[in-house]
Amino acid sequence: MHERNTIVWTTMVSGYAQNFCSNEAVALFHEMMRMGIEPCDASLASVLSACARLGGLQLGRQIHELIIEKDIVVGVILGTALIDMYVKNGEISVARKLFVGMPERNIATWNALICGSAHYGHARYALELFQQMEEELEIQPNDITIVGVLTACCHAGKIDLARWVFHSMEKNYGIEPKVEHYGCMVDLLGRSGRLKEAEELVKGMKWEADVVVLGALLSACRSHGEIEIAERVVENILRVDPENHGVYVVLSNMYAEVGRWEDVERLRRVMSHGGLKKISGWSCFDGTES
Template identity: 60%
Template structure:
């Protein structure tokens, strides 16, 4: 597929009627521009084939458009992009950077970005300033401070250690790779800083549970005359939400009010999320109610916050309010929040109605998270067989979390028959976990089936099974 088509020599013809003047020759279609409009790899492959047939793939612009879609698009294929790249005789810097970026952001291949960079250096290609942020994104996704150090040394050698964008990426990567000390060293050695660099180091400290240091840096940033923008404040609030820094979040909120920042959608949503994640539901709701404009993310944050912190009735009422809103429509994340609220409130019938409405009313295909919520809801309501049937109808294989919820329900309601089937499935996924045997053994004991209890104990002893950390045999009851 990636081999250029050999175009044979055309026969010359004496017929003058077949000869066109040069200026009337039909131009080849703008295939490279069509690549930007692709919606699938199938469409891209058709364009690629046409480029090979018409011998236009040698054009770097055309090749780069194919490469960009396959490497970076949500509907692309980074492995196909890699094969494409290998057919290009002299890839330019844009192409190298595109493929490095594609590997870096892919969930399964960030290490390939590092290998591609090594290959680039071995053949003598000098990286540009855009190369390092993409490469550092790969280090961030690998959570590798060691890789970050190696890239850092190359940054210094090439001379980009004073570039704001590169330094910002270095600090972010160190902070996300247990290298906070190195991040601070990079920050301190920077002779000149901009607001983005300040924001990144503040977020790094907040995300590493160093709230006091983060707050001190924020105060220092403001004291040195750097006025945070709305997006930078949103980033800091997001860090506060992740790390539980309520005090710092409140400080940021006061700063927003004092400076007269307009709480537009992004900043307002960040405030709601920060308060909700920290359990300050009343403050979150106050911010939510006072926002002049909300998007679906804002609604989802508030609904989930209410559900998680025991305000299931309010979460469901807010969802019903959203349904009346004409300019914002619920998405799949909305239904995770609502179904979670139903679980906490034990609203089985309403939960069934919501789950069925996803596909029938809203045209949203349920994902495994929605099935997990429904299995949990059915299990808590004692509908063990219905929960098992739902699992069997899932288009995916059930994971340990969903099966564990069903096993917990079996234990609560004494359904040994279903429990035995669930245990078999769980042992296929995790053969060395004896937690499932403990639950089943306890159920046998409650039913007075002592022979089965003895049998399971022998199985556990002979198999030298061990409990898997992080899995609760009793299940999460709330």
């Protein structure tokens, strides 16, 4: 193109940001500024979302200063992008001030602060926000909000509240539990040693549990030395993902910790005869999404 206006540049920056090409979005924004193109709300919000994903706090602050310097009106979209950027860079106090100062907020604004606060250990504040959100009655929570609330309950150890939110979310908010919500509950119950309850919850899912949910339960079993449930979880994981051979190593280590050497040897033979090797990269569900 021989000529490019703000709309063209914004379309490209937004396109990169929305497709998780954060480095490209930031690089194009820098080029846009060097060319003397005046950014608009959409381009600023898009590059802020890229900064949130990249951990680009310094650039995010510079953009915030630019907004103040040019006296750009911070509406819902731009304000939410700023809050999301600060939250994902751990600057919860700055995000709080922005949130309080916003004359208008949408569900994305609430979710950014609730989920971010929960993820970074500010569980009590996240739950207070949720209570405030319910009291204002202007905005109904969605499935992302509930993930944030359950994550906060997990960090705060509020099992009864988490149970109530999870079991009433469909009735109270019209939100059917998704795999992310089950993952949060399994993680919470597993951390507190309520492994049988967590297993029953997984069995009660309307669809087959995936490796993320089952992995969270297996991780909890290992932490609490619950071999019986772990054996059943391993069977389920292998049924869902037959190539996930790392579960044999996890179970073998659990057997070794209690001196069940015959079972250790049995699993080693299974792995040896099947030509199996441990797959690296084991992780469990942590409840982070915004």
